[in-house]
Structures are given as C-alpha cells and as structure tokens.
Amino acid sequence: MFMYKIGVIGDKDSILGFKALGISVFPTADYREAHKTVLKLAKDNYAVIFVTEQLAKDMDETFDTFKDQLTPALIMIPNNRGTLGLGIQGVKQSVEKAIGADILFGKEGR
Amino acid sequence: MAILRVNPTRMELTRLKKRLKTAQRGHKLLKDKQDELMKKFIELVKKNKELRENVEKELTQAFKDFLIARAVMSSEVLEEAIMYPTQRISLELGTKNIMSVNSPIFKLVKQSSEDNAATMYPYGFASTSGELDSAIFSLQGVVEKLIELAQVEKTCQLMANEIEKTRRRVNALEYVMIPQLVETVKYITMKLDENERGNRVRLMKVKDMVQGQ
Numbered sequence: 001m002f003m004y005k006i007g008v009i010g011d012k013d014s015i016l017g018f019k020a021l022g023i024s025v026f027p028t029a030d031y032r033e034a035h036k037t038v039l040k041l042a043k044d045n046y047a048v049i050f051v052t053e054q055l056a057k058d059m060d061e062t063f064d065t066f067k068d069q070l071t072p073a074l075i076m077i078p079n080n081r082g083t084l085g086l087g088i089q090g091v092k093q094s095v096e097k098a099i100g101a102d103i104l105f106g107k108e109g110r
Numbered sequence: 111m112a113i114l115r116v117n118p119t120r121m122e123l124t125r126l127k128k129r130l131k132t133a134q135r136g137h138k139l140l141k142d143k144q145d146e147l148m149k150k151f152i153e154l155v156k157k158n159k160e161l162r163e164n165v166e167k168e169l170t171q172a173f174k175d176f177l178i179a180r181a182v183m184s185s186e187v188l189e190e191a192i193m194y195p196t197q198r199i200s201l202e203l204g205t206k207n208i209m210s211v212n213s214p215i216f217k218l219v220k221q222s223s224e225d226n227a228a229t230m231y232p233y234g235f236a237s238t239s240g241e242l243d244s245a246i247f248s249l250q251g252v253v254e255k256l257i258e259l260a261q262v263e264k265t266c267q268l269m270a271n272e273i274e275k276t277r278r279r280v281n282a283l284e285y286v287m288i289p290q291l292v293e294t295v296k297y298i299t300m301k302l303d304e305n306e307r308g309n310r311v312r313l314m315k316v317k318d319m320v321q322g323q
Contacts, residue, residue, distance in 0.1 A: 016188070020191075020231070022220075022221075047216060068268065071214065075256070099148070
C-alpha cells in the first residue's frame with residue numbers, strides 16, 4: 001500500500017524531538033516560510049502536517065486552503081512554551097460553523 | 111413570495127407540479143441527511159475536544175522533558191545524536207464514507223531502518239543524557255495519539271463543511287424553492303379557473319343572444 005508521510009513545522013527547539021522518531025521536521029520561525037513549506041509538503045504526499053500554534057496564528061489562509069481537502073490534514077500543536085488555545089479554538093469554530101451555536105464550550109465562552 | 115414568470119397554461123402547470131414534488135422529496139431527503147450528520151458530528155466533536163485537551167497536555171509535558179534534555183546537553187551533541195533515526199514513521203491512508211463525507215483514516219506504520227535495531231533510540235548512550243531518553247520515550251507515546259487527533263479533527267472539519275452546505279440547501283428548498291413553486295401552481299390554477307369561468311359566461315351570453323333572435 002502507498003505510504004504517506006508525516007511532517008512537523010515549528011520552531012526548532014520544540015520540534016527537534018520528533019526527528020528522533022523518524023518524522024520529518026521542518027524548523028522555521030517565519031510564518032511565510034512555513035506557508036511555503038506546507039504548500040510544498042502538500043504536493044509531496046504528506047498526509048498529516050503538524051504546525052505549532054505560534055506559527056499557525058498567522059497562517060489562517062493556509063489553513064483555509066486545505067480545510068475542505070482530504071489530505072493533508074493540518075493540525076495545530078502547542079510548542080514548548082505551552083498552548084495558545086488556538087487548537088481548541090479551531091474545534092470551537094467548526095462546531096459553530098456546523099451547528100450555528102457553540103454548544104460544547106457554552107460554559108466557558110460568553 | 112414572488113411567483114415564477116411562467117405562462118399560465120395547463121402544460122406549465124403539470125411541469126411545475128412535477129417539479130414541486132421533486133423539490134419536496136429532495137427537501138425531505140436532505141433534511142434527514144442533515145439530522146444524521148448532526149448526530150454523528152456532535153458525537154465526533156465531543157471526542158475531538160477530549161482528545162485535543164489530552165494531547166495538548168501530554169505534548170506540553172513531552173516538550174518540557176525535551177527542553178530539559180536540551181538544557182543539560184550541548185545542542186551540537188543533541189543534534190548529532192538524533193540526526194539519523196533508526197525508524198521511520200509513515201502513514202497508511204484509508205477513507206471512510208460517513209453520510210457522503212469522505213473522511214480519512216490514518217494508520218501509523220513504523221519501519222525500522224535496520225532489521226535488528228535494538229532500541230528506538232538512534233544514539234549511543236555514552237555521550238547523551240538520561241533526560242533525552244525519557245523525553246524521546248514520552249514523545250513516542252504522544253505520536254500515536256497525535257495521529258488519532260489528526261484523523262478525528264480532519265473528519266470534524268470536513269463534516270462541518272458538509273453540514274453547512276446541506277443546511278444551505280435545505281433552507282433554500284424550504285424557504286425559497288418550495289413556497290415559490292406552491293405559489294406559482296396556485297396562480298396558474300386560479301388563472302385557468304378564471305379563464306374557464308370567463309368562457310362559460312361568454313357562452314351563456316351567446317346562447318341568450320341566439321335565443322333572443
């Protein structure tokens with residue numbers, strides 16, 4: 001069966017550990033460069049691309065591009081300075097989009 | 111509600127009635143689809159939330175471990191140590207069809223680059239610290255969950271899109287198409303009836319005139 005790859009994009013300090021596990025890492029601190037990397041990886045049979053939230057916060061466009069495609073799945077992960085809450089925000093957004101109101105996080109929001 | 115611009119003929123009436131029937135049937139089917147999608151989505155998104163919270167916690171912990179490992183070793187030694195991994199992680203991609211939404215199924219495949227690789231650690235233990243070992247061990251544990259999260263989250267996004275699309279269609283049918291068609295059918299029926307009555311009156315008048323002579 002055809003094999004797809006996994007990639008991680010983020011600041012070097014956070015993601016270097018993934019390399020030891022045999023996952024391709026693409027260290028960068030610049031979101032424009034990360035954007036280009038994502039586009040490149042998307043063509044190169046990467047099925048899942050993890051992006052740190054620190055980079056992802058400026059990459060809305062990139063995320064929207066791949067939102068309705070099967071692959072690659074762009075997934076936000078926290079970096080070594082902890083989470084910005086963007087990943088959960090993304091879940092919240094899809095709930096709002098689908099249902100029209102936020103029913104999962106009702107207690108916390110508003 | 112505005113009516114469609116059509117000729118009030120019997121043929122048009124039959125055509126519109128047929129369209130109305132199709133629209134109603136389509137509306138019912140779409141509505142059922144929407145309900146089912148919603149049910150599945152809510153189930154999935156709850157799982158997504160839990161999974162994400164878990165993964166974020168674990169990953170943050172793993173990163174912390176790694177940070178400590180980085181702190182006690184020089185970065186050159188560390189980079190050298192993990193430069194050539196002994197295993198490769200790749201994915202098998204399957205698809206599952208949930209209510210016409212094609213969602214991905216990721217399966218993790220680990221391949222060792224050497225057949226007799228003793229450990230998952232790609233370095234000798236002489237020049238590295240114990241912290242690095244534990245950091246990599248905890249990362250290893252998170253990866254599997256990360257992949258599951260990726261699968262669930264992607265499915266959620268795709269389903270959210272599909273639900274939005276379906277909802278638009280249902281609403282368009284329910285609030286625009288169907289009322290328009292109903293209205294137009296009514297208009298044509300009225301018009302035809304009116305013509306019929308007009309015709310009858312004319313005939314009666316003509317009959318009177320003929321009898322009067």
